[in-house]
Amino acid sequence: MKHKEISSEQTPSAGVPMVLERAYPGVRAQLKRRILGSALACFNEHGIEPTTIEMILARSDASVGNLYHHFGSKEGLVAALLFCALEDQATLLDTELANAHSMQEGVSALVYSYVDWVTAQPELARFLFQARAAVSKGPYAAELQQRNKLRAKLVMGWFAEPARAGALKPWPFELLPSLIIGQAENYSRAWLSGRVKAPPAQYRSMLAEAAWLSVAL
């Protein structure tokens, strides 16, 4: 099995991440995308709470009414962005997991898709870390929780497959996700906050190997 490194994608409209283009396609959604892009930048620069609606407006040349017409509230805007990011991240994982067969390939798929996505979408990744906490306290908490449950079931399903199950240490199941993804996540956070220099994807094979050594029988 081969893994291609994903490079940071180019964006046709200046400043608007490709991911948003994918989520809200078409010319008519242009302004909507510009608002999302502006919001993403502001949230990352100042944090979600400190970002004011006006900051987002100034950066996107939109009007208040328009923002509220499309997203209903600041919280709605944050949620839209969050679900967008989660969707994109999930798509990548699903693709990689579909190509994995052995347990070790599965572990690699998780680690690779994680670090590749963070490296390709640093802005969205940075936002994700803030937004999850914020959204779980707001009115979109239920929607988020439901989504998380669905994803967890899907991934857990792959790993629980009887044919591969014997390859792991007989350790508590609830420990497994942390053992596989913990190191990659920790390094990704460090990279996003500038504490380390090399992008996570550069260390993908080491991170995957380390994860595998941790869980392999």
Next chain:
Amino acid sequence: MKHKEISSEQTPSAGVPMVLERAYPGVRAQLKRRILGSALACFNEHGIEPTTIEMILARSDASVGNLYHHFGSKEGLVAALLFCALEDQATLLDTELANAHSMQEGVSALVYSYVDWVTAQPELARFLFQARAAVSKGPYAAELQQRNKLRAKLVMGWFAEPARAGALKPWPFELLPSLIIGQAENYSRAWLSGRVKAPPAQYRSMLAEAAWLSVAL
């Protein structure tokens, strides 16, 4: 080398963590401690930004003037709490590291002290995760950064000791901290947010073993 599990500590004054008692001892600082305890609870319940001064006041039966007399500002209060927590966490690590001799014992010391502290001080741990981001943007950012640097140097010093250095895989140095602490941190976050049930300290030996397998030559 032996490691004793640390149990959640009892608090003499209702609701005020022992850690605060240690940091601000004496009868005269009673109100100060009560404010800190109240703030901690509020920050964890609603988040730092959404917590208002009034919420903290209501829970601690203090007056506005009093709070400002002791902490100068809301940011000062957050910083005081943060440094308190960091201090406590550092003390525990220093103790454990002092008893460690081999490289493997050092890795265990890091993992053990981390999960033990989180398990013993879940409230402070939860707060720590929020506060670091908040403080790095405020007026206490420099103080925090300086402190971090100091701690990093201290710990890195231990691991760079020539006598033990050969025991590790020849991987990039900036990857090491993530490999050692990433899994424990990830599981701790999961526990604090209720996604898993067993307290981190219960899995300390497995987490230490996994970390060691990841980095050992």
Next chain:
Amino acid sequence: MKHKEISSEQTPSAGVPMVLERAYPGVRAQLKRRILGSALACFNEHGIEPTTIEMILARSDASVGNLYHHFGSKEGLVAALLFCALEDQATLLDTELANAHSMQEGVSALVYSYVDWVTAQPELARFLFQARAAVSKGPYAAELQQRNKLRAKLVMGWFAEPARAGALKPWPFELLPSLIIGQAENYSRAWLSGRVKAPPAQYRSMLAEAAWLSVAL
């Protein structure tokens, strides 16, 4: 002279008072009537100011543009409804007054037509009480005032008729309208707000008698 009780009228189009049908007849004005009906309901449920254009739209399945095409502004809509109600009320009074000959019959005509109309059109009546105050402050104030003056002159004319004038107490003229209509109005308000149960028309003869006793020589 005989007075027939007026029963609450049936409406052909669901929910749209007959009065509006009369004021804006024809199939082409259907949507216009639906908007008026919706507005009337909203104004009575929430008050005029608190009612938003969107509320009216939602209830009438019309579009913003359409509403503004027909009524020009929110105030225009309120005014249209108000003049509609005043017109209807006036028509009834004119009819009854035309059949009255003695002074006592005139007093009865006033009281009867008032309570009968309120009982037959409770929705419009409720609206009337709000709308008069609102419109007197807006751009249709002049139109309303002029209309009021015209009506007052007309009615006053009937009562000033020399042949009947001697039947009244020699009290100040400006007191007369209040003495005749005050009790009926007060009871009507009480009924519309639910404070009393019996519809005003049920007590029409007593109210007319009370009014007559108050003013008769």
Next chain:
Amino acid sequence: MKHKEISSEQTPSAGVPMVLERAYPGVRAQLKRRILGSALACFNEHGIEPTTIEMILARSDASVGNLYHHFGSKEGLVAALLFCALEDQATLLDTELANAHSMQEGVSALVYSYVDWVTAQPELARFLFQARAAVSKGPYAAELQQRNKLRAKLVMGWFAEPARAGALKPWPFELLPSLIIGQAENYSRAWLSGRVKAPPAQYRSMLAEAAWLSVAL
């Protein structure tokens, strides 16, 4: 029994009605009273809804925070003013009713105290007519309703006294209040809106006589 006419009261602090002075006495409540006075004036000039917090602030030289410190919300301010007015009106009626013995004197007490109060407190009276409708839809509706019930019971008690009950026409009880007060109320509204010139108190004896003729056996 004698009835003294009540003249419009002088106010020590410029522009603040005596009634407010009575309701919130003391030097420390000075600013609170100034806010209430300013709000009263604004509400009467522009209506309750159209009045903005800023208008009230500008007229009273208070700060936003202060207004919200004392009244919690715009609705709270309206309610405070309303209850103040109702209290004052009630006090006057209670006094007059205490001096009345025969049924006719009771009717006079009602009419006199009503017109005297409106004449003495035209500002509060004008406000009363708006505020009742506004408050019955807001969060203070329950408090208002309870108050109304209490007052109604008290007054009804006086009129239901067996010794006097025989003096009235055997008409429905729910009609009685309207018959007694309806004319006075209608004339008061007319005066407050400028449609008639003479203050209600000037016609007090006629209004009382008219009411008595309406209900007397």
Next chain:
DNA sequence: AATGAATGAGCCTTCATTCAT
């Protein structure tokens, strides 16, 4: 040390209205 009334910049949001299609 302690109190809490007072301050006011600034926030999120609403909503009547316009206008290009």
Next chain:
DNA sequence: GATGAATGAAGGCTCATTCAT
């Protein structure tokens, strides 16, 4: 005639902070 996306002025309210006592 009909549509509804877009506009933006303005509103109610929050909340960290100050300061006289």
